[in-house]
Amino acid sequence: MTWAKELEELRAREALAEQMGGADKVARQHGRGKMDARARLAALCDEGSFREIGKIAGSAKYDANGDLQSVTPAPFLFGKALINGRPVVATADDFTIRGGAADAGIARKMVQAEMMAHQLKLPIIRMIDGTGGGGSVKTLEQIGATYIPAVPGWGDVVTNLDTVPVVALALGPTAGLGAARTVASHYSIMVKGLSQIFAAGPAVVDGLGEAYKGGAANHEEAKEALGGSAIHTRNGVVDDEVASEAEAFARARHFLSFMPEYVGQPARRSACDDPADRREEALLSLVPRDPKQVYSMRRGMEMLFDTGTVFEIGKHWGRAAITAFARLDGWPVCVIASDPSYLGGSWEAKTSEKVERFVKLADQFRLPIVHLVDNPGFMIGREAELAGTIRYGVNAMNAIYRATVPLASIVLRRAYGIAGSAMSNAERYQYRYCWPSGDWGSLPIAGGLEVAYKAELEAADDPQALLEEIRERLAKVTSPFRSAERFNVEDIIDPRDTRPMLCEFAGLAWRRLGAD
Structure with a gap:
C-alpha cells in the first residue's frame, strides 16, 4: 500500500497553482508588457534555485461529495532561492489574481516570508505588483462590516529593516500596502512606464474630488501622472529607475553583491585584477584651475575605484551628492561624492536627506565610507530656507558623526x-x-x-586695482600648504596617488571590521 493517490492529488494541485489566474489573465499580464510572477522568480534567482513554499495554498471549491473542483492560488509566491550563489528569500505578487490584492490571498504567507528573512538571517527581495492591501469596497459588503486598519506582520517588516538587506522592485501599479512594502526597503527600483506608486490610485483620488492633474486623457496616463517613476525617483521615494524588468533584476542582484547576508556579517571581498597601485595621469587635470568651472566627478570615480565596480544609486534625486557602492582592491565600500555640475555641489534639503540615508545604510551593514569632497556649503536663499535645508543638513552631519565605520575623505576642491x-x-x-x-x-x-574691504576700496583711487591686489595677497594666505603647515590638514597628495592611498585605507578598514 503506497501514498500514490495522495501524491497524484498533490501534483494536480501544484499544476493548478502554476496556472496562476488562468490563461486569459496571464495573457493579459503579458499583453501589458509585464512578466508573470513565476517568470519573474525564475529570472531573478540563480537558475533552478527557487524552492517554493506554500505552493498549493489558495481558495478551493469542493462539490457536494467534498471532492476538489478548482483552486484559486494565493496571489503571493515566496520561497528560498540563491542569488549570486547566496541564500535569499524571494517573493513575488501575482497580479493575475485580483490584481495582487491581499483580500484574495492568505495573509500568513506574506507574514511567513517576512519572518523567514529575519529569523534565518536571509536577504529578502519583494517583487511588488498590485495593491497587496485590504481589498475593494465590495469586500466590505461581503464581510458585513468595516474594520479599523491593521497590517498583519508589519512588525516583521520593521524587524527586517534592522536585520537583513531588503530589496523592493515595483513592477506594476502599486497602491496602499503595495506602495508601503516598496518603500520599506534598503534599495528600491521602478520600471519606467510600467511601474506606478500611489498612496491611493487615480480612481480613489478622483472619487475624493481631486481631478487628475496634467490633463491625463485615460486611466493609464492618469496612473503615470499621479505616481510614475519620473515622480518617485526624483523625490526620493524610490532609489532607481530602469528601462526593463530584466534591468531591474540585474540591479537587484548587483546591489546584493555588495551586501552581507545580515547585519553583523562582514560583506565579501571580490577577486580583483585592477592593480591597487594604479596611478591615473588624467587625475592631474580633473579639477580645473578656474574655480568657477565644473568637472565630472563620475569620471574621477571611475579612475579611482576598481574598474567597472562603481554602482550608483539614487542618481535622479538629491543630485548635488553622488551615492554609490564601489570596490577598492576588491573590498566593498560606500561612496559619497560631491557633484559640482549640480548646484555647484551645494547641499540642499534633498541632497542632505540622501546623504543621511546612505550613511546610515553604510553604518548599519558595516561598509567603510569614502567621501570625495567638493562642497561649497549648504544651499542658500529663500527657497532653501523654505525647504528647511539647515535641518536636513544637520541631520546628515549628525549621521556622519554617529557612524562608527571607518571613513576616509579626499578633499578635491572646496x-x-x-x-x-x-x-x-x-x-x-x-x-x-x-x-x-x-x-x-x-x-x-x-x-x-568687497564687504570685508569696503572702506579701503571706497577710499582707493583705483578700487579695481586694489581689489586685484587684495585677491593676490589672499590667494597666498588661502594656499592649502598654509593649512598643512599648521597640520589643519593631514596630508596634501599628488592626485595620482589617490587610488593607492584609498586601497590602503580599504585594507586597514576591513582589517578593523573583522573581515577574513
Whole structure:
C-alpha cells in the first residue's frame, strides 16, 4: 500500500497553482508588457534555485461529495532561492489574481516570508505588483462590516529593516500596502512606464474630488501622472529607475553583491585584477584651475575605484551628492561624492536627506565610507530656507558623526561652512587626504572681499586695482600648504596617488571590521 493517490492529488494541485489566474489573465499580464510572477522568480534567482513554499495554498471549491473542483492560488509566491550563489528569500505578487490584492490571498504567507528573512538571517527581495492591501469596497459588503486598519506582520517588516538587506522592485501599479512594502526597503527600483506608486490610485483620488492633474486623457496616463517613476525617483521615494524588468533584476542582484547576508556579517571581498597601485595621469587635470568651472566627478570615480565596480544609486534625486557602492582592491565600500555640475555641489534639503540615508545604510551593514569632497556649503536663499535645508543638513552631519565605520575623505576642491565640516567626524582620527586644488574655510573668500574691504576700496583711487591686489595677497594666505603647515590638514597628495592611498585605507578598514 503506497501514498500514490495522495501524491497524484498533490501534483494536480501544484499544476493548478502554476496556472496562476488562468490563461486569459496571464495573457493579459503579458499583453501589458509585464512578466508573470513565476517568470519573474525564475529570472531573478540563480537558475533552478527557487524552492517554493506554500505552493498549493489558495481558495478551493469542493462539490457536494467534498471532492476538489478548482483552486484559486494565493496571489503571493515566496520561497528560498540563491542569488549570486547566496541564500535569499524571494517573493513575488501575482497580479493575475485580483490584481495582487491581499483580500484574495492568505495573509500568513506574506507574514511567513517576512519572518523567514529575519529569523534565518536571509536577504529578502519583494517583487511588488498590485495593491497587496485590504481589498475593494465590495469586500466590505461581503464581510458585513468595516474594520479599523491593521497590517498583519508589519512588525516583521520593521524587524527586517534592522536585520537583513531588503530589496523592493515595483513592477506594476502599486497602491496602499503595495506602495508601503516598496518603500520599506534598503534599495528600491521602478520600471519606467510600467511601474506606478500611489498612496491611493487615480480612481480613489478622483472619487475624493481631486481631478487628475496634467490633463491625463485615460486611466493609464492618469496612473503615470499621479505616481510614475519620473515622480518617485526624483523625490526620493524610490532609489532607481530602469528601462526593463530584466534591468531591474540585474540591479537587484548587483546591489546584493555588495551586501552581507545580515547585519553583523562582514560583506565579501571580490577577486580583483585592477592593480591597487594604479596611478591615473588624467587625475592631474580633473579639477580645473578656474574655480568657477565644473568637472565630472563620475569620471574621477571611475579612475579611482576598481574598474567597472562603481554602482550608483539614487542618481535622479538629491543630485548635488553622488551615492554609490564601489570596490577598492576588491573590498566593498560606500561612496559619497560631491557633484559640482549640480548646484555647484551645494547641499540642499534633498541632497542632505540622501546623504543621511546612505550613511546610515553604510553604518548599519558595516561598509567603510569614502567621501570625495567638493562642497561649497549648504544651499542658500529663500527657497532653501523654505525647504528647511539647515535641518536636513544637520541631520546628515549628525549621521556622519554617529557612524562608527571607518571613513576616509579626499578633499578635491572646496570645503566651506558647516556643510564642508560634515565631510567626516572631526572628533575621530581623520583619515583624510587633500589635493593641491583644495580651497576651504568658514565661507568663500571670493564672495566676501568687497564687504570685508569696503572702506579701503571706497577710499582707493583705483578700487579695481586694489581689489586685484587684495585677491593676490589672499590667494597666498588661502594656499592649502598654509593649512598643512599648521597640520589643519593631514596630508596634501599628488592626485595620482589617490587610488593607492584609498586601497590602503580599504585594507586597514576591513582589517578593523573583522573581515577574513
